[in-house]
Amino acid sequence: xxxxxxxxxxxxxxxxxxxxxxxxxxxxxxxxxxxxxxxxxxxxxxxxxxxxxxxxxxxxxxxxxxxxxxxxxxxxxxxxxxxxxxxxxxxxxxxxxxxxxxxxxxxxxxxxxxxxxxxxxxxxxxxxxxxxxxxxxxxxxxxxxxxxxxxxxxxxxxxxxxxxxxxxxxxxxxxxxxxxxxxxxxxxxxxxxxxxxxxxxxxxxxxxxxxxxx
Numbered sequence: 001x002x003x004x005x006x007x008x009x010x011x012x013x014x015x016x017x018x019x020x021x022x023x024x025x026x027x028x029x030x031x032x033x034x035x036x037x038x039x040x041x042x043x044x045x046x047x048x049x050x051x052x053x054x055x056x057x058x059x060x061x062x063x064x065x066x067x068x069x070x071x072x073x074x075x076x077x078x079x080x081x082x083x084x085x086x087x088x089x090x091x092x093x094x095x096x097x098x099x100x101x102x103x104x105x106x107x108x109x110x111x112x113x114x115x116x117x118x119x120x121x122x123x124x125x126x127x128x129x130x131x132x133x134x135x136x137x138x139x140x141x142x143x144x145x146x147x148x149x150x151x152x153x154x155x156x157x158x159x160x161x162x163x164x165x166x167x168x169x170x171x172x173x174x175x176x177x178x179x180x181x182x183x184x185x186x187x188x189x190x191x192x193x194x195x196x197x198x199x200x201x202x203x204x205x206x207x208x209x210x211x212x213x214x
Contacts, residue, residue, distance in 0.1 A: 008032075009114075009167060015043045016112035018103060018141045020093060020133035021051040022071035024118050028171045030078050037079030044082035045075055046106045048099070048137050053090035060090070082110075095136040101154045103137075103144035108159035115165055117141040119172035126174065142168060 015036060017025055025033065025045065033043050051067040052060035068085060075083050086102050093099065107115065120138025123130055147153045149163030 008169075012113035012166065013041055014110065014112045015041065015114040015116060016046060016107060016110045017043060017116040018046045018048075018106065018137065018144075019118045020048045020131075020137040021054065021090065022047060022067040023051070023074070024134070025116075026074055028118070029116060030074070033080060034078035043078075043080050044084070044110050044112075045071075045080055046084045046086065046103070046110075047071065048086050048088040048093055048102075049090040049133070050085050050087075051090050091133060093133045093136045095140055099136065099140045100144050100147055101157070103140050104147040104154050105157040105159060107144055107148035107165065108157055108162045111162045111164060113164055113166045114169060115141060115145050115167070116169045116171065119170060121173050124172065138170065138173075142170075 015033075017029065017033065019025055024047075036043055050064040051071075052064035054067060055063045058066065072083050075081070084106065086106070088099070088102075117138050118134050119130060120135050120142065121130060122135065145165045145168050148165065149161055151161040
């Protein structure tokens with residue numbers, strides 16, 4: 001018997017992909033993004049850093065220019081025109097309230113129904129150690145999706161609270177977190193989990209493994 005991934009939900013119009021570095025989305029999600037934009041859906045990118053520490057032979061200031069340019073060009077290929085860089089330092093992103101606030105503010109600005117992020121687990125499928133930036137951003141995204149809807153958390157952001165996040169999709173995670181509720185997770189090649197945003201303060205995240213469709 002071959003396990004099948006459950007299909008992605010299709011009843012949404014706006015998605016926001018939040019990752020740590022340029023090219024994070026190209027290694028796993030860009031084909032899904034192209035499919036969505038081809039269908040007329042709106043997808044925006046938010047990157048915590050410009051990936052300035054990612055090229056050993058190029059100093060960070062110059063690397064940041066190259067990688068930002070490459071990311072914008074790559075996004076355009078799959079139909080994404082809105083690409084934001086939050087200015088965190090590559091390689092040393094710290095999980096905490098400052099990061100959560102930046103991400104919650106981005107969610108409030110873009111008002112997505114679907115949020116996409118990258119594997120927040122310690123490893124890639126138990127084999128390779130994940131980077132600190134991926135872990136910090138992935139986990140902060142899961143928290144920020146709930147923070148964005150609570151007017152009393154980070155009340156000084158410019159945009160109004162947004163509680164319209166219906167799903168959080170996590171790419172590349174072998175044990176997808178299902179934040180806020182215990183409703184069943186869904187899965188796809190890009191997206192590894194989902195949940196429905198709460199109308200009140202979120203409960204602690206629960207960890208669920210996907211149940212293969214038969």
